[in-house]
Amino acid sequence: MNAIDKQAVGQAYSLDGMLHAKRMTWQAIEEMARRIKPGMLESQARAMGLEVLKEQGMDRIWHPLLIRFGTNTLKTFKQRSEGDPALGENDIFFIDLGVVWDRHEGDSGATLTTGNDPEMIACAAAAKTLFDRVRDHWEQQRVSGPELYRYAEEQAVAMGWILNLEIKGHRVSDFPHAIYRAGDLGDFEACPDVGLWILEIQIAHPTRPFGAFYEDLLS
Template sequence: MKVFTASRGPPIVKMPTSSSVVRNTASTRRSGVNRKPLTATMAPSVGSDEALRQALLDAHHKAVKLFQVIESKDMLRPGRTEDDINREIFDLAAAQFGTRKYWHVRLVRTGENTVHPIHVKAPDRVLKEDDIAFIDLGPVFENVEADFARNYVIGSDPEKLKLSAALPVIFNKCKTEYQSRPDMTGAELYDFVLRTCEEHGYKYANTYCAHLLGNFSHKTKYGLEDVNFARPENHTPMSAAAPNGDARFWVLEIHILQDTSIGTYGGFYEDLLNI
C-alpha cells in the first residue's frame, strides 16, 4: 500500500485490487426546506464553544480513521452493489468504532448515481470495472456529529481521474477564500464555490455548499432555515452565532458534475470548514 498526502487533508490511500486499481483522490442534501427568516448574532468568545469545537475535531478524527479502514478493506470492488458496500460499512463502524448512529443517510454512490445530491433516492447499482464512486458518511460518536466524504476512481479512465483530482483542489481554494473572509455570507461562499467549479470546467450539483455540524442532532436544535446553509438565500455572515448565542461550526462540500458530452457522473468531497 502506498500512501500519498493530500493538500490540507488526511492521507490518501492508493491500493491495488484483484481486477483494477482504486485510486483515492481524496473526494446534498435538502428538499422542501423551510425558508422563514432567522436572525443571528455575532459569535461570542470561546468558552463552552471551545469544548464543542474539540468534540467535533475528535469526532472528525474518528471519521478519518473509519475511512482509512474502509479503504484498507478494499470494499470498492467491481461486481459489488452499493447496498452491499453500505451494509459492510455499517457493520465495520459498529464493530470497530462502536457507532450505529448516523445523523444523515449513509451514501455509497457509483457511476451515474454520483450525479444525485443526498435528498434524491437513487436505485441500487453494481460497481463496474471502469467506474467512479463516492462515500459520504455522517457518523455520530458519543452524541457528536461527524461528516466526511471522499471520491474514488476504479480503473484508469483519464476524465474520471481528472475530475476526482480536481475535487480537493477546488475544496482547498474555497476553504482558503472562506478563511480570508470568515464574515462572508452563505450566499457569497456559494457564489465563490460555483465560480471555482466552473473555472475547473465543472458545474456544481447542489443548492447549497456548506451546512452546520454539532451535537446530535443539529438539525433539531437549529432547524433547516436558509441561515444554516451556505446557499443563495442566506445573506447572514457565516461567523454569526445561533440565536441562543452558540457558535456555529460548518462543513464544506464540493459536488461537481462531468460535462454530459463526456459522461454522466460526478464527484463529491466533504470536510471541515471552520473547525
C-alpha cells in the same frame, strides 16, 4: 432567527469534540474505501459501511449512510439511487457519512475511483481541489455563506466542471444540530464560525454522466 441563534450549540459541544468526530469519520471513510471493490453492488457497499461503523464504535448515525456508484454520483443527498449498480473496473464512487462520535456530529465525504479512466480520476481530484480553494477563501477572507458558494461556482467554471448549487452545506454540532434550524451554509449571511458548518462540494462532468462529491468540517 439571527446569526447568533443559527450558530448556537448545546452543553456538550466542544471544538475538540468536533475535531475528534471529524477524525473518526475520515478513518471510517478510509476503511470503507479499502473494502469497496469492483463487482460489489451499492447495497452491499452500504451494508459493509454499516459494519465498519459498528466496528469503530460509533454512537449512532445521524444521517443515512450514502455510497453512490457510477451515474448515481450525480444524485443529491435527497435523491434515491437508480437501481443497485455494480461497481465497474473503471468507475467512480463516493462515500458520504454523517455519524455521531462521543456526542458530536461528524460529516465528511469523498470520491474515489477504480481503474484508470483519466476523466473520472480528474473529476474525483477536482472535487477535493475545489473544496480546498473554497475553504481557503473562507479562512483568508472571512466571507459569508453566499459568497463562499458564489466563489465555488466561479472556480468550478474556471476548472471546467459544473457545480451543483442545490448542495450548499449545513450546520453540525453536538447532537442533534437540527434543533437550531440554521438552514444551508450557502444561505447563511454571516461568516461561518469554526467547527460548526459543513462545506459541501458536488460537481458534474460537463458531458459524461458522472460527478464527484467532497465535504468536510470548516475547521
